[in-house]
Amino acid sequence: MNTWQEDLLNLLLIPATTAEAVFDRIKQAALQLGFDHVAYGFQATYPVTQPNITLLNSYPTAWQQRYAQAGYLLTDPTVAHGRQNQTPILWNDHAFASNRALWVDAQDHGITTGWAQSSLERSGAGSLLTLCRRAEPLTASELQAKEAPMRWLVQVAHVSLSRAILAQENPACTALTKREREVLQWSADGKSAQDIADTLNLSKSVIDFHLKNSINKLQAPNKTAAVARAALMGWLG
Amino acid sequence: MARILRTMNISNMGQVQASVRELLALRLKHLHSAVDPEPSGTPPQQRCGTTTTLSGYTEWVGDSHLPISLGWDWRIEAHTHTAQWQRDELPRTNIQLVNEQGHPLPWEDNLRVLATWVDAQDWQHAVANAVSAAAH
Numbered sequence: 001m002n003t004w005q006e007d008l009l010n011l012l013l014i015p016a017t018t019a020e021a022v023f024d025r026i027k028q029a030a031l032q033l034g035f036d037h038v039a040y041g042f043q044a045t046y047p048v049t050q051p052n053i054t055l056l057n058s059y060p061t062a063w064q065q066r067y068a069q070a071g072y073l074l075t076d077p078t079v080a081h082g083r084q085n086q087t088p089i090l091w092n093d094h095a096f097a098s099n100r101a102l103w104v105d106a107q108d109h110g111i112t113t114g115w116a117q118s119s120l121e122r123s124g125a126g127s128l129l130t131l132c133r134r135a136e137p138l139t140a141s142e143l144q145a146k147e148a149p150m151r152w153l154v155q156v157a158h159v160s161l162s163r164a165i166l167a168q169e170n171p172a173c174t175a176l177t178k179r180e181r182e183v184l185q186w187s188a189d190g191k192s193a194q195d196i197a198d199t200l201n202l203s204k205s206v207i208d209f210h211l212k213n214s215i216n217k218l219q220a221p222n223k224t225a226a227v228a229r230a231a232l233m234g235w236l237g
Numbered sequence: 238m239a240r241i242l243r244t245m246n247i248s249n250m251g252q253v254q255a256s257v258r259e260l261l262a263l264r265l266k267h268l269h270s271a272v273d274p275e276p277s278g279t280p281p282q283q284r285c286g287t288t289t290t291l292s293g294y295t296e297w298v299g300d301s302h303l304p305i306s307l308g309w310d311w312r313i314e315a316h317t318h319t320a321q322w323q324r325d326e327l328p329r330t331n332i333q334l335v336n337e338q339g340h341p342l343p344w345e346d347n348l349r350v351l352a353t354w355v356d357a358q359d360w361q362h363a364v365a366n367a368v369s370a371a372a373h
Contacts, residue, residue, distance in 0.1 A: 002337060003258065003337070005256075005257045005258050005261060006257060006258075006336070006337045008257075009257045009334075009336070009350060012346075012349065012350050012353060013342070013346050013349075013350070086321070087359075119356065120321055122314050122323055148261055148262075148357070149261050151357035151358070151359075152261060152353065152354060152357040154357065155353035155354070155356045155357045156353055159353055
């Protein structure tokens, strides 16, 4: 039987089926570390004007509803911290100084202890993993003993969940052929179809064909949007 | 922790084989960090006003009874209000992770897993202190 550490290792190595399946395994690992609830939020880089945000959590239903109803995502100080800083944040009066109401509300719903850390990518995408429980507070000695695996859990969650979410939301990622990616890469460098044709020793009509297919697969309105989307998703690297 | 660390061993290839549990019990100690030299050839007046990218490398050793070394390149990414220190590319190391059956991971997988472990370390402060001290 795998330990939770081995299970997380496999999450990194074996592409998961769905984000929900990955999240279940993150929850199991969190439970092994002494946390009842897990919340994961991922912000993509696309669409540019309003990037997609995906939220997964195992909070009690009442707290999920209250959090959504109050619009706490926009005012949650731990989320704001995570957007700017990858240093872990421990839930306490100081952390929620700018939104005492949320902190009181969370405690009223039985969420009394929490720890969160973000993982921010160079592309601008990022995620925040929060580990919570109802019972006893997280002591300094417990944190010292568990922080290394908790931090690793954050990274594993980010890598495996963001990969699963992006694969679900963007099936075009795997559908792009090597040649289509190559043509998009040259387009991203500002090359015209004729330039690319000359470079790759192909006809312009072949390059146009690959560009048209790429645009369709990426569900983009034009070449510029297709290149931007592919670049923001990290598919051109 | 000591019991776990003693189960690590050195392979025929000279790598230190460790399980993921042993990896999580390992503590890194900063050894050396430095900033990459600025590209030469561009006069200072032409660099004025352009975006600056600072990059470098860092080397760490493990606190185990076996000689473990790990290094990676880093760069500072400027965001709207903050500057983020980011690992650049996969790390360099003599650690070879093994699965629960004791089989070594493929090298690329090994480095990808170690990269998540590096990202989980609080390495930025030590590197910042080291390169700052070297500049003075």
